Amino acid sequence: MDSTVADTSAEGIAADLALAIHEHRLPPATKLSEDEVGEVYGVSRTVVRAALQRLSHERLVDLKRNRGAYVAQPGVREAREVFEARALLEPRTARSAAERITPADLALLQRHIDEEHNALAKGEPGRALYLSGRFHVEIARIADQDTIADFIGQLVARSSLVIAVYWQRRGALCESHAHHALLQAMAAHDGALAEELMKAHLLDLLTSLDLRNRVSPPGSLREALGT
Amino acid sequence: MDSTVADTSAEGIAADLALAIHEHRLPPATKLSEDEVGEVYGVSRTVVRAALQRLSHERLVDLKRNRGAYVAQPGVREAREVFEARALLEPRTARSAAERITPADLALLQRHIDEEHNALAKGEPGRALYLSGRFHVEIARIADQDTIADFIGQLVARSSLVIAVYWQRRGALCESHAHHALLQAMAAHDGALAEELMKAHLLDLLTSLDLRNRVSPPGSLREALGT
DNA sequence: GCATTCATCATCGTATACAATTTTGTTCTG
DNA sequence: CAGAACAAAATTGTATACGATGATGAATGC
Structure with a gap:
């Protein structure tokens, strides 16, 4: 009945929930009851609370006093x-990364893009979205900026929530082209181009949103994480 | 024996500790024992843990497993x-703020600068440092960017820790000039100038640091917060 | 005399119990 | 039948208890 996740520490559970949210297995407004989450992971409410507080600080869950935690x-x-x-x-940050990227980094990013493709082909758009987000974080890591990478990681996860609520181009989440172009620019150590491509890429994402409050229905915790 | 702070929720305690850290009343490496903090605020370890976890996530305290919490x-x-x-x-962000700032905002920022002066005059350099940080956060709020304001708030608090460890210009923390110049540029709605001044201001701060690990001795919790 | 080992102690990690609050469902009244 | 008031249930907030882990210091062996 427990989750398949080995790490049942607060951080491990927070990471697992964050992943589920990021992959759209836990849609916005899903209630995360302390008891229920505790049963799923086989831990007491104490550690669940710690995990939820962490996610709340990352703005992935909304913690309402005396009323419980909900996916933001x-x-x-x-x-x-x-x-x-x-x-x-x-x-x-993309410019910095382009200027200092190594062949090993390039291979890693290429692998990321491939995995993203595979996930899409296998009909796992949530997984593809997650991988596409990791691509952005990876760039900050390549730029050797851990602090900024942390911020981008948070923003990418929150972007996933935004996409869950406001995305309009149903089905077509074809970021791969933009990511491929970025990779090319970085391979050529063309910092200025990488910077421009990233700027355009983010703008493209933003304009793909329909910011007239389209809401998807909340999901079930057990359904998403397996009974 | 309790603290004078009214709000004994986890958030309230976290905010109070964050303020103490920001004002250098709790220097880096100070141990924050759960029992001790709990006694100071008159709450159990449960709520103290929540506060410390929050601060840990903001990178203001270092949480070492089984060994306790220390100011980062x-x-x-x-x-x-x-x-x-x-x-x-x-x-x-300063550019944005300059372009949309209102007279009320200008008055608020001026008040901030005045308070900062007063704190310095009263021999409260920690308080002045805190107010100087708030000035930066306030600018992001004026730019109507709450998300960025949150990030800047975190970075400003962490900057305070950096200053506690690496500041070399002993005594002279004369940011007021830079802040005054920024205020002038914003009053004139000169976004480009505000942007340049902010860039220079941050660079000035960074170059005022001596990044060859100078460490100040850790302090005492009770001493800092009053028994 | 110095290093190593082991016992003791302090402190943190987790679970559980109970109190406070909110929500829900029922009943009564107009 | 609609609405309000109240009672019951469910859920979160906090405190406390106990087990686990790492630090400290004394005793032992070399």
Whole structure:
């Protein structure tokens, strides 16, 4: 009855829930009852609370006092702000990354793109979305900026929530082209181009959203994580 | 024997500890024992743990498994990264703020600068440092970017730790000039100038650091918060 | 005399119990 | 039948108890 996840620490559970949210297995507004999560992972409410508090701080869950934890539902303002923050952080970071990228890094990014393709082919769009987000974080890591990478990681996860709520191009989440072009620019150590491509990529993402509050129905915790 | 703080929720305690850290009343490496903090605020370890976890996530305290919580001591790498992240976020945000600032906002910022002066005059450099940090956060709020304001708030607090460890210009923390110049540029709605001034200001801060690990001795919790 | 080992102690990690709050369902009244 | 008031249930907030882990210091062997 327990989850298949080995790490039942607060961080492990938080990471697993974050992944489920990121992959859209736990849609916005899903209630995360402490008892229920505790049963799923086989731990007491104490550690579940720690995990939920962590996710709340990352703005992935909304913690309502005396009323429980829910997967966050970013509003239009937050949706815009998240992408505006990314627009400040990522283009310049992509430039840095392009200037210092190594062959090993290039291979890693290529592998990321391939996995993303495979996930899409296997009909796992949530997984593909997650991998596509990791691509952005990986770039910050290549730029040797762990602090910025952390921020981007948070923003990418929140972007996934935004996409869950406001995405309009149903089915077609074809970021691969943009990522491939970025990879090319970085392989050529063309920092200026990488910066421009990243800027355009983020703008493209933002304009693909329909910010007139389209809401998807909340899901079930047990359904998403397996009984 | 309890603290004078009214709000004994986890968030309230976290905020109070964050303030103490920001104002250098709790220097880096100070041990924050769960029992001790609990006694100071008159709550059980449960709520203290929640507060410490929150601060840990903000990188203000270092949570060592089975060994306790300590006020963080940023290394040289983190010190550099924090200011590099600020350099990406703040100049453009200052430009936005300059373009949309209102007379009420200007008055608020002026009041901030005055309070900062007063604190310095009263021999409360920690308080002045905190207020100077709030000035930066306030700019992001004026730019109407709450998400970025959150990030800057975190970075400013971490900057305070960096300053506690690496500041070399002993005594002279004369940011007021830079802040005054920024205020002037914003009053004139000169976004380009505000952006440049902010960039220079951050660079100035960074170059004022001596990144050859100078460490101040850890302090006492009770001493800092009053028995 | 110094290093190593082991016992003791302090502190943290987790579970559980109970109190407080909210929600829900029922009943009564207009 | 609609609405309000109340009672019951469910859920979260907090405290406490106990087990686990790492630090400290004394005793032992070399």
